[in-house]
Amino acid sequence: MTKKLLMISQNFYPELGSAANRMKMMFKAFKLKGSDPTMLTTEPTYPNQxxxxDDTYFTDHSLNELEKSKIIRMKMHGNKQNSNFVMRLVYYMEQYIRLKVFLKMHKEDYDIVYVSSPNIFLAWATLFFKQAKRPTYVLEIRDLWPDSVNGLKHINISLFMPLLKYLEKKMYNSADKIVINNEAFRAHIQNRLENKTPIFYLPNGISKSELVVEEKCEDFSVIYTGNIGYAQDVDKLISICKALNDKQIYVTAIVYGVQAAKFRQAVKDCAYIQIRKPMDRIDCLTEIAKHHVSLSILESSDVFMNVMPGKIIDSIGVGTPPISNISGPTEAIIQKYDLGFARKQASITTIVNEIETLKNDKQSLLNKENNAKKYRDEHLIWEDNIEKLITFLRKGDEDDKNIQN
Incomplete structure (x- = not known):
């Protein structure tokens, strides 16, 4: 693939989380496969600025050398992590304007413009009002918006939903091709398309270089890693961890996010719960690999139940069975391939009992570990999946239909 590619994403290396890692892995894979990618992003601020x-998280020297040449960071005045809703809106509007100006000056330099959403303002700035057929505009959807925002308990946007739904539909129909990271999104998007826009499923994954192998902790241990935001059910997570503590089951929590402080405060006196600071991806994967099972606890809203959490992908990727209250395609995959445990809106008691059962049934636990590794090797290796994405980007509309899944 020799085409010049402009990637646009709010999240990118060295930020933490699955969104930044997805963009990092795609960028590196495109470059490795002979493309000429440029990343347009912002200064790193997630989970906090x-x-x-310092340079602690700038650990990829090959990417560090591309700063300011192939990795272009828009200088923003505001802070995207601002807790004030109005100030965050101002930040996104500034981002929208800066991106529009960049595209007006440079879009003819690229064969493909690949924009990842959320945030939604980047997609709007990229897709709305486009006129020329060149470059090809590819929209990646990692979250259904505005449904995902409307599902948050602390935000009420119901008054604006008709307008936002119109803009969502316009966004899908403005794209030449669409990439999704969750099969649950396909039908939702297709129902809003006026033409047969090609859609390709590219799950989050793990690189061959990240396939860490670690000895398990001597004592049976549970791990929770990553964000505790408004999509996560922090109260249920706290209750589960406290119940595990009462049963003298060790829990490690490597957490960040707007509700992480609430979690830390609630479990600070629990002898069997260890809180650790955020760490880079390889170190985090290493810790997950050492533990026996991992936790992913989401809010009960359908929009969150149908996602594919990055922490579950990471857990499967290192052979640690995930335990979750999730539903939808992720629940179906975990159950079908016996990768761990998933049940829609599973209760605290159900989840704790399942963990305790696996603690006492070493053969069942080992089977799930081996199943997770097998599923990873067949479905979640970046180097394999990126080849399919490149084929999708190369092909015309008719050919695209023949390579779905």
Missing amino acids: NLFD
Whole structure:
């Protein structure tokens, strides 16, 4: 693939989380396969800006050398992590304007413009009002918006939903091709398309270089990693961890996000719960690999129940069975391939009992570990899946239909 590619994403290396890692892995894979990618993003601020005051997380030297040449960071005045809703809106509007200006000056330099959403303002700035057929505009959907925002308990956007739904539909229909990271999104998007826009499923994954192998902790241990935001049910997570603590089951929590402080405060006196600071991806994967099972606990809203959490992908990727209250395609995959445990809106008691059962049934636990590794090797290796994405980007509309899944 020799085409010049502009990638647009709010999240990118060295930020933490599955969104930044997805963009990092795609960028590196495109370059490795002979493409000429440029990443347009912002200064790293996720999970918080202070984390990047020094070079601790800038550990990829091959990417560091591309800063300011192939990795272009828009200088923003505001902070995207601002807790004030109005100030965050101002930030996104500034981002929208800066991106529009960049595209007006440079879009003819690229054969493909690949924009990842959320945030939604980047997709709007990229897709709305486009006129020329060149470059090809590819929209990646990692979250259904505005449904995902409307599902948050602390935000009420019901008054604006008709307008937002119109803009959502316009966004899908403005794209030449669409990439999704969750099969549950396909029908939702197709129902809003006026033409047969090609859609390709590219799950989050794990690189061959990240296939860490670690000895398990001597004592049976549970791990929770990553964000505790508004999509996660922090109260249920706290209750589960406290119940495990009462049963003298060790829990490690490597957490960040707007509700992480609430979690830390609630479990600070629990002798069997260890809180650790955020760490880079390889270190985090290493810790997950050492533990026996992992937790992923989401809010009960359908829009969150139908996602594919990055923490579950990471857990499967290192052979640690995930335990979750999730439903939809992720629940179906975990159950079908016996990768761990997933049940829609599973109760605290059900989840704790399942963990305790696996603690006492070493053969069942080992089977799930081996099943997770097998599923990973067949479905979640970046180097394999990126080849399919490149084929999708190369092909015309008729050919695209023949390579779905």
